[in-house]
Amino acid sequence: MSSAALARTDPSRYRVSQYPMLFEQQARYHDLDPSRRIGRDALIRWFEDARVVVEQQAAGVDFGARAGGVRRLLASVRLDVRAPLRWARSYRVGIGVSRIGKSSFDYVYGVFAADECVAVGESVSVHVTDGGPSPLPPAVRERLRELTVPAIPGRRVExxxxxxxxxxxxxxxxxxxxxxxxxxxxxxxxxxxxxxxxxxxxxxxxxxxxxxxxxxxxxxxxxxxxxxxxxxxxxxxxxxxxxxxxxxxxxxxxxxxxxxxxxxxxxxxxxxxxxxxxxxxxxxxxxxxxxxxxxxx
CATH class of the missing domain: 3.10.129.10 (Hotdog Thioesterase)
Structure with a gap:
C-alpha cells in the first residue's frame, strides 16, 4: 500500500472562496497550547467538527444512535500550519470534497483569520459496513458532488x-x-x-x-x-x-x-x-x- 506525498502548492487552497462550506469557529482557552497559540490537535478537532456537519447533511448520520453497522472511518488526516493562530481572534473553517472514489472520498480544509489562510489540511474517509469498505450510497455520492473542489495535485510514494x-x-x-x-x-x-x-x-x-x-x-x-x-x-x-x-x-x-x-x-x-x-x-x-x-x- 502506498501513501500520498503530502506537500501541496495549489495557491487556490489559500483563498476563502475555494471552499463551498464555511463554519465560524471561536477559539477556546482549552484550544491553547503552552506556546499560547491554538494547538495542532485543536485544529484537527476543528476539521472533525466541519466534517461531522457535512456527513450529517450528506447521509443523515445520527451520531447519537447505532448506524446498523454502517460507518465512515477516517483513514488519514493532514494539517499544515502557515501562520500562528492566536486566541483573541475569530476563525472560519472551510471544507470541500476534492475526490470521490468507489468507497472513499477526500476532504480539503482551510482555516482563515479574516481572509488570511493560517492553516490548511486534508483527510480521507472510508465508507465501511460490517464486511469492510463498501460502495458509497448514490444519495451520499450526489451530496458530496455538490461540495466538490478541484483535485489536489500530488504524487504517490512507496x-x-x-x-x-x-x-x-x-x-x-x-x-x-x-x-x-x-x-x-x-x-x-x-x-x-x-x-x-x-x-x-x-x-x-x-x-x-x-x-x-x-x-x-x-x-x-x-x-x-x-x-x-x-x-x-x-x-x-x-x-x-x-x-x-x-x-x-x-x-x-x-x-x-x-x-x-x-x-x-x-x-x-x-x-x-x-x-x-x-x-x-x-x-x-x-x-x-x-x-x-x-x-x-
Whole structure:
C-alpha cells in the first residue's frame, strides 16, 4: 500500500472562496497550547467538527444512535500550519470534497483569520459496513458532488517497509488507552490519536533538552502533521508509540512515528518542525542532539 506525498502548492487552497462550506469557529482557552497559540490537535478537532456537519447533511448520520453497522472511518488526516493562530481572534473553517472514489472520498480544509489562510489540511474517509469498505450510497455520492473542489495535485510514494517495524524507531513512549479517548464507534478518536503523536514528539524534545520544567521550548511543535490510521485502536489496551528522526536540514527536522500493539503497526504519523528554539533571548540549536534518534535500518 502506498501513501500520498503530502506537500501541496495549489495557491487556490489559500483563498476563502475555494471552499463551498464555511463554519465560524471561536477559539477556546482549552484550544491553547503552552506556546499560547491554538494547538495542532485543536485544529484537527476543528476539521472533525466541519466534517461531522457535512456527513450529517450528506447521509443523515445520527451520531447519537447505532448506524446498523454502517460507518465512515477516517483513514488519514493532514494539517499544515502557515501562520500562528492566536486566541483573541475569530476563525472560519472551510471544507470541500476534492475526490470521490468507489468507497472513499477526500476532504480539503482551510482555516482563515479574516481572509488570511493560517492553516490548511486534508483527510480521507472510508465508507465501511460490517464486511469492510463498501460502495458509497448514490444519495451520499450526489451530496458530496455538490461540495466538490478541484483535485489536489500530488504524487504517490512507496512507504518504507521499515516504518512498520517497531524496532526501527529508537524512541519509545507507552500509552494506555483511556475511556475518554473513545468516540461513537467505540474506538480511539482520530483527534485523541493525533494528540498521542504530539505527546510523543514533546517527550522526545524533553529527552533532548533534559526535561526542563514546564515542558519543551516554544517553537518546537510541528508545523506539519500527517496521520494514517491503519487499524482501530481499542480500549482497554497499552500501545507502544515509537518515534524516529527521518532527516535534518538547515532549518527543520522530519519525524516518523509508529503506533504498535505488540509487533503490529496500527498507525503512522509524519511531522515536520524546527530544530531551533529561543529561550531567555538565546537561540538553542538541537540538530546535533537528534542524531542519536535517527531511524534504524
Amino acid at each position: 512507504r518504507d517497509p521499515a516504518r512498520l517495524v517497531r524496532e526501527a524507531y529508537p524512541f519509545r513512549l507507552d500509552i494506555r488507552t483511556r475511556f475518554t479517548d473513545l468516540d461513537t464507534n467505540r474506538h480511539a478518536n482520530n483527534v485523541a490519536l493525533a494528540g498521542w503523536y504530539l505527546d510523543a514528539l514533546a517527550e522526545l524534545h524533553l529527552d533532548v533538552l533534559g526535561y526542563p520544567l514546564g515542558g519543551p521550548l516554544d517553537g518546537l511543535s510541528p508545523s506539519s502533521l500527517s496521520v494514517q490510521y491503519l487499524a482501530e485502536v481499542v480500549y482497554p489496551a497499552v500501545y507502544e508509540l515509537r518515534v524516529g528522526v527521518l532527516g535534518v536540514d538547515e532549518t527543520s527536522v522530519r519525524y516518523g512515528c509508529g503506533l504498535f500493539l505488540g509487533p503490529r503497526c496500527v498507525g503512522l504519523a509524519d511531522a515536520v518542525g524546527a530544530h531551533a528554539a529561543a529561550t531567555d533571548g538565546n537561540q538553542i540549536e538541537l540538530a546535533s542532539a537528534f542524531e542519536k534518534y535517527r531511524m534504524r535500518r
